[in-house]
Amino acid sequence: MSRTITYRAAKEVAVAVEAHFAGLVAAAQERGEQYLAPAPSKKVVEAIIDTAFWASLRREEGNSPKISLALLPPDHTANPMLFERRLPLASRVLTKLAPGVERPGVHLGVWYEGDYIYVWGTTHEIQSLGFVLDxxxxxxxxxxxxxxxxxxxxxxxxxxxxxxxxxxxxxxxSLPDCPDLLTSLLGFTTPSALNKSVNVLVQLATSMRAHKHGGTLLVVPTGSTAWRQSIIHPMQYEVSPAYTGLANLMRKETADRSQSPWQGAFRHEIETMAGLTAVDGATVISDQHELLAFGAKIGRPEGSALVEQIVVTEPVVGNQAQIVHPSQSGGTRHLSAAQFVHDQRDALALVASQDGRFTVFSWSPCEGMVHAHRIDTLLL
Structure with missing residues (x-):
């Protein structure tokens, strides 16, 4: 593409993105999968990222653009909205269009002919493994x-x-103590991960981060009462019997989950449960997604040692694990969540900060300490 790329990071990331999508599509084709999105080239990736970056710094009527760009030709999607005349991929064009396409699920369609990259309209449908830039x-x-x-x-x-x-x-x-939540978020290449049904904790984490109030979600083994030793009593908002709205949905047959009524009900239950995490204290659910309590205060059981150190990692290339005092991972929520997992080693704690940081705490038997997985990079 004959255009000048002025955003340096676009050039830095384009090679890795090209290789990533090429590998995804090749692996899917080997499995016999069809209706796959085309893999993007380095030059197209550079151009889209460069244009989007400069558009993000512009303002339209005082507002910054929030848009999603999907790379695919218009005949590769169902029921697209087509512009009569193609628009050039330019920052001014994206900024002007942004107010009309900022709703979730709406993507500006981008494609190219020769050296000309253009915006052809909007779509709600994207093929499997399709390139998207938010x-x-x-x-x-x-x-x-x-x-x-x-x-x-x-x-x-x-x-x-x-x-x-x-x-x-x-x-x-592939880390030995990696929780299922992280496995799902990172599961790009394996057939089992790509075919895996919706992961409830992924959706809860995304919704918790989105409400921007901060919050803690504790996931405890079904039928266990040991977790109650790490909660200050009485609990102001204990739920009895356990609320099973989300759990009942997840018991439905997998085939039902592709239907709109199920998906609508699922989103409602996710938003409801994630909303409870905004209440001061922790929300507690079972690993079968039953709501047990919210607004619960975490306390240290009698005779339990204070957690003195944790290992912190972030699933990005080049990150090195660090062993730190739990107070260095965040504020009071993080410290209490680390203590909870230190005492309840078969539990999981998800912590959202108001500034957008998100951490999953799990017990690492190999390292003999609490493992804090920083996953905000995966939830954006």
């Missing part, structure tokens, strides 16, 4: 792809924050 806020871009089942959060490939580039480490899910 403009979340000024200077913040996220490269994603659509999951094979087409439902739930897109899988992140890379995050660009100004001149900083974070490439998601696909092999991070």
């Amino acid at each position: 403009v979340s806020e000024p200077g913040l871009l996220v490269v994603k792809h659509r999951r094979k089942d087409g439902f739930g959060k897109f899988a992140n490939v890379a995050v660009l924050i100004g001149d900083q580039v974070k490439i998601v480490d696909e092999h991070g899910a």
Whole structure:
């Protein structure tokens, strides 16, 4: 593409993005899958990211653009809205269009002929493994792809924050103590991950982060009461009997989950449960998604040692594990969540900060300490 790329990070990330999507599509073709999105070339990736970055810094009527760009030709999607005349891929064009296409699920369709890259309209449908670029806020871009089942959060490939580039480490899910939540978020390449049904914790984490109040979600084994030893009593908002709205939905046959009524009910239950995490204290659910309590105060059981150190990792290329005092991972929520998992080692704690940081705490038997997985890069 004969255009000048002035955003340096676009050049830095384009090679890795090209290789990532080429590998995804090749692996899917080997499995005999059809109706796959075309893999993007390095030059197209550079041009889209460069244009979107400069558009993100512009303002239309005082507002910064929040848009999603999907790379695919218009005849590869169902019921697209087509412009009579193609629009050039330019920052001024994206900024002007942004107010009309900022709703969730609406993507500006981008394609090319020769050296000409253009915006052809909008779409709600994207083929499996399709390249998507989200403009979340000024200077913040996220490269994603659509999951094979087409439902739930897109899988992140890379995050660009100004001149900083974070490439998601696909092999991070192979860590011996990696929780299922992280495995699902990182599950790009394996058939089992791509075909896996919706992961409830992924959706809850995304919704918790979105409400921007901060919050803690504790996931405890079904039928266990040991977790109650780490909660201060009485609990103001204990739920009895356990609320099973989300659990009942997840017991439905997998085939039902592709239907609109199920998906609508699922989103409602997710938003409701994630909303409870905004109440001061922790929300407690079972690993079968039953709501047990919210607004619960975490306390240290009598005779339990204070958690003194944790290992912190982030699933991005080049990240090195660090052993730190739990207070260095965040504020009071993080410290109490680390203590909870230290005492309840078969539990999981998800912590959202008001500033957008998100951490999953799990017990690592190999390291003999609490493992804090920073996953905000995956939830953008």
